[in-house]
Amino acid sequence: MRIQHLIDGRPVDSRSTFDTINPATQEVLAVVADGGADEVNAAHLDHTQPAALCPVFRRKVLEIDHAVREALQLLIAGIRRPIVE
Numbered sequence: 001m002r003i004q005h006l007i008d009g010r011p012v013d014s015r016s017t018f019d020t021i022n023p024a025t026q027e028v029l030a031v032v033a034d035g036g037a038d039e040v041n042a043a044h045l046d047h048t049q050p051a052a053l054c055p056v057f058r059r060k061v062l063e064i065d066h067a068v069r070e071a072l073q074l075l076i077a078g079i080r081r082p083i084v085e
Contacts, residue, residue, distance in 0.1 A: 001030040001067060007042045009056045014039060020071065024078015029071050 004011040014033035022029050033039070 003032045005033045005039050006060050022074050
């Protein structure tokens with residue numbers, strides 16, 4: 001799964017990313033955009049029209065919420081397993 005920035009109602013790639021890792025399996029759960037000054041400045045300029053972004057923003061928040069819940073389930077499942085199998 002790849003998680004991008006959402007700027008001006010559109011998904012935007014970042015110059016750099018970081019991996020979100022399942023500590024139980026060391027599996028990469030998602031590659032997440034790592035925001036820098038350019039992304040922060042672009043998002044800051046976009047704040048003037050929040051009403052137009054509400055449906056898109058809500059959809060993205062729900063997608064992220066779903067991904068976080070999946071990651072937590074994997075984490076909990078990993079904690080319940082023995083460290084050495």
